[in-house]
Amino acid sequence: MSTSAGARAPSDQIAGAARAEPPEPSTSTPSGIEVPVVVTREMAGDRDIGAPGEAPFTRGIFPDGFRGRLWTIRQYSGFGTAEDTNERYRFLLEGGQTGLSVALDLPTQCGLDPTDSMAKPEVGKVGVSLSNLAEAEILFDGIDLSKISTSFTINGTAAIIYAMYCAVADKQGVPRAKLTGTIQNDILKEYVARGTWIFPVRPSMRLIADSILFSNDQTPRFNPISIAGAHVRDAGATAVEELAYTLANGIAYVEELLRRGGDVTKFARRLSFFFYVHMDFFEEVCKFRAGRRLWAKLLEERFGVTDEKARHFRFGVVCGGSSLTAAQPYNNIVRVGTETMAAVLGGAQSIFTCAYDEAFQIPTEFSAEIALRTQQIIAHESGIARTVDPLGGSYYVEWLTDRMEEETRAIIEELDDYGGVTKAIEDGYLQMRIAERARDRKRAVDKGETVIVGQNFFRREEQTDDFGEVFRLDPKAAEKVREKYDAVLARRDEAAVARSLAALEEAAARDDVNVMPFLVDCCHAYATVGEMVATLKRRWGEFQEPIRL
């Protein structure tokens, strides 16, 4: 007989299923900061924290906050074929979304073509397949790239997808200088948490520097990197650790760019950040206020940057992630709403709200619309965006912002002592730390120390956890992708492909050459992502994952 967990875990296997009593209120934040019953003016430091738009930007990077410009409503989306995804983008744009966010499938993220044996079961599953320029042309068909900003959650192959975006713009006749958007392009956290690394750390850092320097020159309004704490957080890190690891990675990128002769005043203006928002409301608000202030200070302390714009901490967020549950899934709508308010009060530049079913499937149009409306309700009904940093000056908020800044700085210094974040990653030290945190977090939920309503507390014995409509991916999507791929290979100019790949390989072998223009040429020749990655791998090799348990 089998001991399956059944459809969802049966209630006797879920910790706290029988807990009828409400939990004891906790006295510390999830990062472990002990919170006083009341914070007084003296405890809060009793000082002027400056105006919004004034360094070190505790209250925001812009003097007029959201009055000048609302945050970008940017829903992460992509699945199946480029045609399917283009249709979903049009649906979201017609519904009032203000930026695109492209979810790519795992083969594209790992640099494998859809015909590769490892790729086959994963084509189009967690995102759209984008193996060559022809697919990108379909993806953005009817969407004016000079008017819409596009964000790509792409890392291992970020430089290639960015090159492809430039190539699509070229084909649409849109000047590159008009392109706006973001590529995630943060490889350091991939080694720690998200896992779509390809090359070893050193050549990966070079590729990132290449793309940032190229972008500063060719697409000056585009963010060529979004240094992301989000995935480390979702993997187990606390809010303070999320901030610390992210800023430490940011420092590593700045150091790399300086080694490459970059002008910090110029490139620092285009660095952006990305975080998760989880449920502890004030800790999330203060994380962003502390991060904004600490980044501005670190750039001045460590790199002598005084230019104000170069010290701007601009960030996007995702609300949802591992704070969402399969148990009583409609509760997730409330969670995402709460998290969105924290993001707005923290001063986010762009927000992605997860759909209530996003923890376990690709959202349906129904659930995706609720997620979009959640932001619009907060933006246009709640009035919380009316004045800049409305929580500024609250004794508690200023006190907690100070605590979080101190704790974050302490972790960054710990990493400095270890020998830097790059070493901590190559050794597998950070990965191990996150895994232990994840286990602790899981144990805390199992023991009922962390409350998850509808899961380990306030759960009905007979609850079904039904989430309504099931998303069905077109079962023929992968086959369609492979057919289109074969057709592109059949009609492209093979000699041009070979020439462009040979030139790329030569550029990759030399440290003093920027590979970006060569990647754009490869894209124009309809070379595939898999071909470009294979070419670079020949020169750079592959990352060897340190496995520590």
Next chain:
Amino acid sequence: MQTSAKNESPLKGKRILIAKPGLDGHDVGAKVIALALRDAGADVIYTGLRKSPEYIAGVAVDEDVDAVGLSLLSGSHIELVAETMRCLAERDGADIKVFVGGTIPSEDHPTLLAAGVSGVFTADMDLDAVVAAIVAELGP
């Protein structure tokens, strides 16, 4: 003789391979389970990311494990689990128990169980319950 003391190492002497088939890079669940099984006394091997079913089955047989835990969050579980089980059978490893964990929609559980999987675990399960289910399947 009766003892009320809880067995702290119910998996002592058992060898378990935790594996990540396919391209999915979310390894937290795999690591959390690996740590929990090790805490329960098992000898745990972790493959690391992006392994093919052939590779996983090869390691399982070479390392003479009692069970393989496959962690999948990318939606490709049906194909990859079936392929791993086929590769195990091909290498005379059909007696190795296979468990699956991750983002596995409830309607897919019967399919996996029918294919011979010994247990399907989702993120909301108590870790102790997961360990207990594996102990029950592996026997003394």
